Amino acid sequence: MKSKKNIKQKSLRTKAIHGEADSSSWEFSHHLIPPMTASTTFRLESLERGAQGFSTFGATKKTDKPIWIYDRLEEPTTKMLEDQLAALEKGECAIAFASGMGAISSTLLSLLKSNQKVVAHKTLYGCTYSLITNWLPRLNIGHSLIDMNNLKELEKSLQAADTRVIYFESVSNPILEIADLEKIVLLVKNANKKREKDDQIYTVVDNTFPTPWALRPIDWGIDFVIQSLTKNISGFGTEMGGAVIAPKSFEGILRAARKDFGAIIHPYSAWHILVYGISTQAIRFEQQQVSAQKIAQFLEKNPKVERVIYPGLKSHPQFKQAKKYLKSPEGKFAPGTMISFQLKGNMGKCQKFVNDIAQNSYAITLAVSLGLTKTLIEVPGYMTHSAIPSNKRAESGIDPRAIRLSIGLENVDDIINDLESSLKKV
Ligand SMILES: Cc1ncc(COP(=O)(O)O)c(C=O)c1O
Structure with missing residues (x-):
């Protein structure tokens, strides 16, 4: 087993090469490179174990050993990629998707219900703009597009009872505006003090342009971070993928959204992003x-x-x-x-x-x-x-x-x- 001594103090640079010393997804006693799994379904040795796998899927408290059931639920290579992404973005957990848009749509649909609203920055990647302005309204989910760095405008939007999500790109595509994360988070936290637990507003930031090597939004108090893995993290133009780095308490709903919407990343792509993308x-x-x-x-x-x-x-x-x-x-x-x-x-x-x-x-x-x-x-x-x-x-x-x-x-x-x-x- 690789030494776990002082792993917490190791730099992100070193962790990007070695990952966790051991992973519940696989044992690293002999593998230098994590394995790529290629099985859509998994053998279960008893009905009880199968039932336990289904009943604990997405639960915060896990069984001692993971129970793999079916690729669309969870599989080992993707889980190893997710552990690395969570470490790099300094989040509690990560859920990987088939594309950046898979991650964005599943996250927004997990956080929003009809008659609620997303407040987004006026400059967004084209397909995110289309998702928010064309598709969410079909489900009666509203939106307003504001200048996120105009704090007066943001403060006003935070007062609207139906606002649930604040969405923006940390560095906007394509005009490279820089969001003032500290001030935005402060205003959202103040607004949340006056709201019930079920009415809290969440911040979701697309960090695709800077990547964790230039900005880690969770350090500034952001709740959810999106990455299009297709871009710099994968880096060679061969894979598509996306991820949301999220608080542990949302892992269940995000995994359920991925299971039911079906935007899963292929283990082949997860492996390439993990082995070639992240380490370089x-x-x-x-x-x-x-x-x-x-x-x-x-x-x-x-x-x-x-x-x-x-x-x-x-x-x-x-x-x-x-x-x-x-x-x-x-x-x-x-x-x-x-x-x-x-x-x-x-x-x-x-x-x-x-x-x-x-x-x-x-x-x-x-x-x-x-x-x-x-x-x-x-x-x-x-x-x-x-x-x-x-x-x-x-x-x-x-x-x-x-x-x-x-x-x-x-x-x-x-x-x-x-x-x-x-x-x-x-
Ligand atoms: C900032 C940003 N976010 C999200 C996406 C969507 O990612 P994907 O193409 O992996 O779905 C893109 C794609 O260009 C992007 O530029």
């Missing part, structure tokens, strides 16, 4: 971040560029807030791997530039998604955020000309040269 994420993320800083500085100096938004630039409208919240586990400034920028001139210029990159760049690829080893470029207003109706995009703060860059692991000079070459042509 810190080093990938931090290298990409070094390149992102250089690329943002290059773009800011280019005369054809109107505006660059990157939390590592002094010109970021919330630079002070970025320095407060975006930090590595060791406390170093961690502005992340995502850049938003726009060119001077009209949409035609943006189109010409992006098409030139798509056709002539080697280092940069026109594609959605983010956080991968390859540098990706896209235009959110026309691609990832196109679910937001065009008349609402201005309200969401999304300029149609805004270009999003997700920085990969290529040589930074190659990325800059490709950007420069296409900029010269517009």
Whole structure:
């Protein structure tokens, strides 16, 4: 058995490589790498054990040894991934899903009932916006979209009796606004003091952009943290997955939601994210971040560029807030791997530039998604955020000309040269 001595004092970096010294999901006496299970159903040695498995599913108090029943309920590889995610985000437990959207929809549907309301930040990933504004209303679940950093507006929303969930992205996609977690949590806690236990308001934060290597929202008092594992945590563009990191008291309802809605992650994907993604994420993320800083500085100096938004630039409208919240586990400034920028001139210029990159760049690829080893470029207003109706995009703060860059692991000079070459042509 691997030594468990002083495991609590070990850094996140080391835990990301080794995980728990032993896991109730598997024994590590001999395995260096956790096994990938591939069984949709599990042998039960007695009816009593089967019945016990069903009756204790999702319960806070577990049986001595886990009773695996059926993949859609729980399975060992996913459970090991969940234990690692909970440790990295410093939460009590994690539940993994088939995708980030699987995690977001299951979490919101677990926390909200009809005639209740989610108050969300006005700028959201396109499919989250669509979930909240198209699908939840069908179940009579209301919403209001506000500027989460306008504390007066938030305070007013917290007074509404039907408000149950406050939802936002810690660093917003695509315009990289930084949420003031400390102030938001304080207002929610004050509002909750006047509410009954069953009426409490919960904070749910999508932490996909910063990842645990730049921000750990639970440290700031946030209740639920969402990750699209498809992005930087998985990191190679081969797996889809999502997770919610949650208080233990909500583990049961979230596991039941996953069981009944069926958005389970495949053990194959869970294994890849656990073995390749998590153990290499810190080093990938931090290298990409070094390149992102250089690329943002290059773009800011280019005369054809109107505006660059990157939390590592002094010109970021919330630079002070970025320095407060975006930090590595060791406390170093961690502005992340995502850049938003726009060119001077009209949409035609943006189109010409992006098409030139798509056709002539080697280092940069026109594609959605983010956080991968390859540098990706896209235009959110026309691609990832196109679910937001065009008349609402201005309200969401999304300029149609805004270009999003997700920085990969290529040589930074190659990325800059490709950007420069296409900029010269517009
Ligand atoms: C911030 C953010 N949250 C959630 C999602 C959804 O994740 P997935 O594509 O894994 O469902 C995305 C996808 O781009 C995203 O950018």
